[in-house]
Amino acid sequence: METKKTFHFDIRAYSMFVALILIAIIFSIYTDGAFLSSRNLSNLFRQMSVTSILAIGMTLVIVAGHIDLSVGSIVGLTGGIAAILQVWYGWDTVWVILAALVVGLLLGLWQGWWVAYLGVPSFIVTLGGMMVFRGILIGVSKGETIAPLHEDFIQIGQSYLPYAWGYLLLILFIVVLFLNTYHRRKKRKKYGLSLNQGYIDYGKTIFYSLLATLFVYMMNRYLGIPTPIMIVLLLAILFTFIANRTGFGRHLYAIGGNPEAARYSGINIRRHLLLIFTIMGLLAGIAGVVLTGRLNAATVGAGQMYELDAIAAAVIGGSSLMGGVGTIVGSITGALVMVSLDNGMSMMNIQPFWQYIVKGLILILAVFLDILSKKKIE
DSSP states (O other), rough: OOOOOOOOOHHHHHHHHHHHHHEEEHHHTTTTTTGGSSHHHHHHHHHHHHHHHHHHHHHHHHHHHOOOOHHHHHHHHHHHHHHHHIIIIIOOOHHHHHHHHHHHHHHHHHHHHHHHOOOOHHHHHHHHHHHHHHHHHHHHTTTTTOOOOOOOHHHHHHHHHHHHHHHHHHHHHHHHHHHHHHHHHHHHHHTTTTBBBHHHHHHHHHHHHHHHHHHHHHHHHHHTHHHHHHHHHHHHHHHHHHHHSSSHHHHHHHHHHHHHHHHHOOOOHHHHHHOOOOOOHHHHHHHHHHHHHHSSOOOOTTTTTTTHHHHHHHHHTOTTTSSSSHHHHHHHHHHHHHHHHHHHHTTTTOOOHHHHHHHHHHHHHHHHHHHHHHHHOO
């Protein structure tokens, strides 16, 4: 068994965390600490929930070497259909949510079929989808704002987890984190694989535990953990497992990294592409439900520009538009960076046009760094 004695700091993996710390320091100074208040952080996490859900799916799409420009329109359409079924036709919340998710899934399946089996570039298919779905939303809603929704639907986007539940989940999370570290080290040792020093692995685990404790403490100082962010965390855990621990996830990285090699190794590329666009549609449906619940209304403009926010979050979080590279955690961190910039600049009363300029420049910088790192590897 070989034991590593040196600590390698992966600057690419941790650069977003460094950026977040800098953003927090700068905005805290210029807002007299209001940026880091529990109330503002709670609002910030609620704001990032929809973009984060979309960024999770967008990561899978980008890793496979494709793009999806229609997710914002699917968010608007699924949210609009949910609101129409409840407000105009009196459906119960459970059936309304199921209907929205099924619609999202079918729209993703439709686009995946065009890309995977008819060979139309995903950029064109989803660009068309963006216009088609937005048009359908305007048609079915007759251009009206649809509100109000039932109280239980609103709770999806506006409620908070009780304090006790927050701390209970925190304890569970920390226990699982340490058990996972212990079993991973034990497994690597059993098979004679290289192993980090114990203080490195357990040091990381303690660091993540402290971050989680700080997060729960700050949220509980206000009203508790927002329900939308709980949805994000559950989806992030599920899809991180799928991406890292399943054959499907590993195949996606192989397809994005080298499609020809993936094809010759026997991977069914068409089936995988169909699946990731279907998953993307389903996640956009979930995001549509969360957004409609948070706003307590559906409008024809709901979800506009969300596709660009999701793509930017994934790219800023380390996903490569050339495919084969990207993580769910990185994309959610990218979403947090973008929302923090929006939130901080709004608190400083900086004019909106500057917010677009700053976010655009950061996106360009992220892509440049990605290209630079690719050249270094080559």
